[in-house]
Amino acid sequence: MTAVPDTAAPAATAPDRGDTGRAGALLAGPAAFLLAALLFLPSSGVLLLSLTDYRFGMPDFGFAGLANYRAMLGDARVVNALGNTFLYVGVVTPLSIVLGLILAVLIEAQGRLRGLLRGVFFLPVTATLVAMATAWEVMLHPSFGLVNTALAALGFDKQRFLTDPDIALWSLAAIGVWKLMGYNVLLFIAGMSQIPRDLYEAAAIDGADGGWRRFTLVTWPLLGPVTLFVTTITLIRAFSEFETVAVLTNGGPNGATDMMLFTLYEEAFRYFDIGLAAAIAVAFLGFVAALSILKVRLFDRRVHYV
Amino acid sequence: MSRALGTAVLLLAAVLVLLPFVYMIAVSLAPAGALWSGSLLPRPGLAAARDNYAFALTQVPLLRYMANGAFVCGMILLLQVLIAAPAGYALAKLPFRGRGVLFGAVILALMIPIQVPAIPLYVGLAYAGLLNTYTALILPFVISAFAIFLFRQFFASYPDEVLDAARLDGFSELAIVWRLMLPAAWPAVAAFATISVIAHWNDLYWPLVVITDTDMMTPPLGLAAFRSSGESTGNPGALMAGGVMVTAPLVIGFAFFQRHLIRGLGIGAT
Numbered sequence: 001m002t003a004v005p006d007t008a009a010p011a012a013t014a015p016d017r018g019d020t021g022r023a024g025a026l027l028a029g030p031a032a033f034l035l036a037a038l039l040f041l042p043s044s045g046v047l048l049l050s051l052t053d054y055r056f057g058m059p060d061f062g063f064a065g066l067a068n069y070r071a072m073l074g075d076a077r078v079v080n081a082l083g084n085t086f087l088y089v090g091v092v093t094p095l096s097i098v099l100g101l102i103l104a105v106l107i108e109a110q111g112r113l114r115g116l117l118r119g120v121f122f123l124p125v126t127a128t129l130v131a132m133a134t135a136w137e138v139m140l141h142p143s144f145g146l147v148n149t150a151l152a153a154l155g156f157d158k159q160r161f162l163t164d165p166d167i168a169l170w171s172l173a174a175i176g177v178w179k180l181m182g183y184n185v186l187l188f189i190a191g192m193s194q195i196p197r198d199l200y201e202a203a204a205i206d207g208a209d210g211g212w213r214r215f216t217l218v219t220w221p222l223l224g225p226v227t228l229f230v231t232t233i234t235l236i237r238a239f240s241e242f243e244t245v246a247v248l249t250n251g252g253p254n255g256a257t258d259m260m261l262f263t264l265y266e267e268a269f270r271y272f273d274i275g276l277a278a279a280i281a282v283a284f285l286g287f288v289a290a291l292s293i294l295k296v297r298l299f300d301r302r303v304h305y306v
Numbered sequence: 307m308s309r310a311l312g313t314a315v316l317l318l319a320a321v322l323v324l325l326p327f328v329y330m331i332a333v334s335l336a337p338a339g340a341l342w343s344g345s346l347l348p349r350p351g352l353a354a355a356r357d358n359y360a361f362a363l364t365q366v367p368l369l370r371y372m373a374n375g376a377f378v379c380g381m382i383l384l385l386q387v388l389i390a391a392p393a394g395y396a397l398a399k400l401p402f403r404g405r406g407v408l409f410g411a412v413i414l415a416l417m418i419p420i421q422v423p424a425i426p427l428y429v430g431l432a433y434a435g436l437l438n439t440y441t442a443l444i445l446p447f448v449i450s451a452f453a454i455f456l457f458r459q460f461f462a463s464y465p466d467e468v469l470d471a472a473r474l475d476g477f478s479e480l481a482i483v484w485r486l487m488l489p490a491a492w493p494a495v496a497a498f499a500t501i502s503v504i505a506h507w508n509d510l511y512w513p514l515v516v517i518t519d520t521d522m523m524t525p526p527l528g529l530a531a532f533r534s535s536g537e538s539t540g541n542p543g544a545l546m547a548g549g550v551m552v553t554a555p556l557v558i559g560f561a562f563f564q565r566h567l568i569r570g571l572g573i574g575a576t
Contacts, residue, residue, distance in 0.1 A: 020401060020402070021402040023396070023402075023479040024405065027400065027479060027480065027483070028392065028402065028405075028408055031389050031390060031392070031393030031408075031449060032408050032411070034449035035411055035449055035451065038423065038446055038449050039418060039449065040415070041423075042424075042425075042430070043418055043422050043423045043426075045425075046423065049425065049426070056429065056432075103319060106313075107316065109309060109312055110309075110312070110316065113313070113316070117316055117320060118564075119560075119561070120324060121319075121320070121323055122564075123323065123324070123327065124323065126556045126557055126559075126560045127327070127508075127553045127556065128525065128549075128552050128556065130525075130529050130552075131330070131525075131526070131548070131552045131553045132326055134330075134533050134545055135327070135329055135330035135333075135546060138329065138330075138542050138545075138546065139325070139326060141341075143342075144341040144342050146325070146329055149344060149345070150346060178326070211309075211312075242510065242511055243526075246514070246530070247510070247530050261421060265421075265515070268424070268428075274425060274429075277425060278425055281422050281424070281425060282422075284422065285418065285422045288417065293417065296413060296416070296417075
C-alpha cells in the first residue's frame with residue numbers, strides 16, 4: 001500500500017503493518033467465526049444431510065447417495081409445488097416489474113403529489129405481510145368480502161378466491177404483485193433519478209418532447225441495468241414466497257397453491273423428513289444463488305444509479 | 307392532457323394499493339354483522355370498535371407478541387451492528403491476513419437464504435434445549451453479511467489521514483470504529499436499521515420453526531396462530547384489529563424514516 005518503509009515512521013506514533021494486521025484480525029474475528037458457525041457450517045451440513053437418510057429424533061442414519069434427490073424429483077408433492085412456484089414466479093415477476101415501471105414513470109412526471117404517491121405505493125413493502133394477508137382474506141371472503149360484493153353489484157358471480165383450485169394460486173399471485181410492485185417502483189425511481197437532465201433536453205431539441213418518445217428514447221434505454229437488477233431481485237423474492245401460502249391456504253386446496261418453501265418447511269419441520277427437506281433446500285439454494293451471482297455482477301453498475 | 311391521464315391512473319392505482327389497509331381498518335372498527343350488510347365497506351360502530359380491539363388485546367396476548375417482537379428486533383439489530391461494524395472497518399481499512407478470504411466469504415454469504423442453514427440450526431437448537439427461547443429467535447441473525455458489506459463500503463471512503471491522526475491521539479482501533487466510523491456512517495446505520503427491523507418484525511418463517519409456546523410468539527406468528535385458532539372464526543373484526551396493531555408501528559415509523567428506508571432498500575437488501 002504505502003511505499004514508506006516501516007522504519008521511517010517513529011514506532012511509538014505510527015503503528016506498523018503487524019499492529020494493524022493483529023487489530024484487523026481481532027476486529028474481524030467475531031464476524032468470521034459467526035459467519036462460519038451460523039451460516040457456512042450449517043449450510044454445508046444441509047448439503048451433507050441431503051446425502052443421508054437422517055430423520056430428526058432417529059439415533060442413527062446412513063449415507064443415502066443421491067436417493068433424496070431422486071425421491072425429490074419423483075415426489076408428486078415436490079413436482080407439483082415446483083410447478084406452482086414457477087407459475088407464480090412467471091406471473092408475479094413480469095407483472096410487478098411492468099406495473100412498477102409504469103407507476104415509477106408516472107410518479108416522476110408528477111409535481112406536488114410525488115412524495116405522497118411514493119409513500120403510498122411503498123406501504124405494502126413495510127407492512128406485515130401476515131397481517132395484510134389476513135386482510136386480503138377477509139376482502140376475498142366468498143360471501144361478504146369486498147371483492148365479491150363488488151362483483152355481485154356488477155352482475156358477476158361470486159368467486160371462492162382462496163378455496164377454488166382453479167383460482168387460488170392466481171389470488172396469491174395478485175397479493176404477490178401488490179406486495180412486490182411497490183418495491184420495484186422505488187428501485188425504478190432511484191434509477192431514473194440518476195438519468196442526466198440534459199439528455200431529455202437534447203431529446204427535446206431533436207423533437208422528442210412527448211412523454212412516450214422521451215420514455216423510449218431516453219428513460220428506457222438508460223434503465224437497462226436497473227431493470228436487470230430489479231428482475232433478479234423480484235425473481236428471488238417471488239421464488240421465496242411463503243407467508244401467503246402458510247397463512248391463507250396451507251398449500252391447498254388439493255395442493256393448488258403448494259410452493260417450494262412451504263413444501264420445504266413442512267417436510268423439514270412437520271414431517272421431519274430431513275433428508276428430503278435438505279435436498280429441497282439445496283435445490284432452493286441453487287436457484288437463489290444463481291440469481292444472486294447475477295445480482296452481484298450487476299452490483300457495480302447498479303450503485304451508480306442509486 | 308397526458309399528465310392528467312397519468313394522474314388519474316396513479317390515483318386509481320393508489321386506491322387499489324391502499325384498499326387492503328382501508329378495509330382492514332374498516333373491519334376492525336365494525337361489528338361482525340355489518341360485514342353482511344352488502345355495502346362495500348362495513349359501517350363502523352364505537353362499541354364494536356372497542357370490543358374488537360379489547361378482544362385482540364385481552365383474549366389474545368397481542369401486547370406480549372409485540373413486546374417479544376420489539377425485544378427480538380432490538381437485540382438482533384444491536385448484535386448485528388456490534389459484530390458487523392468492526393468487521394466492516396477491518397475489511398475497509400486494516401490489512402490483515404485472510405482479508406480477501408473473509409470478503410469473499412461475505413459476498414458468498416449474501417447469497418444464502420435463511421431457509422438453507424435453517425435445518426441444522428434447528429437441530430442444534432433442539433439438542434441444546436433452546437427451542438422456544440429468545441436465543442432461538444435471535445441467534446441465527448446476529449451475523450449479517452449485508453451489514454458487513456454495507457459498512458465496509460461506507461467506511462472505505464473515510465479519509466486515512468483522519469485515522470492516522472486519531473491513532474496518534476491514542477485512539478484504539480475499536481475506539482475508531484465506535485467514535486469515528488459509525489457516527490460518520492450514520493446514514494448507512496440508519497438505512498440498515500430500518501431494513502433489519504422491518505425484516506425481523508415481519509418474519510414468519512423462522513419463528514414458525516423454533517417457537518410453539520404462545521408466550522414466545524412474535525407478532526406475525528401470534529397473528530397467524532390467532533387466525534387459525536377457533537377464536538377468530540366469526541370474529542374478523544378482532545383479527546383485523548390485531549392486524550392493525552401489528553402493522554401500525556412499522557407503517558407509522560415508515561412515515562418518519564422513509565428517507566433512510568428508501569436509501570437502505572435502494573442499496574440492495576433482500
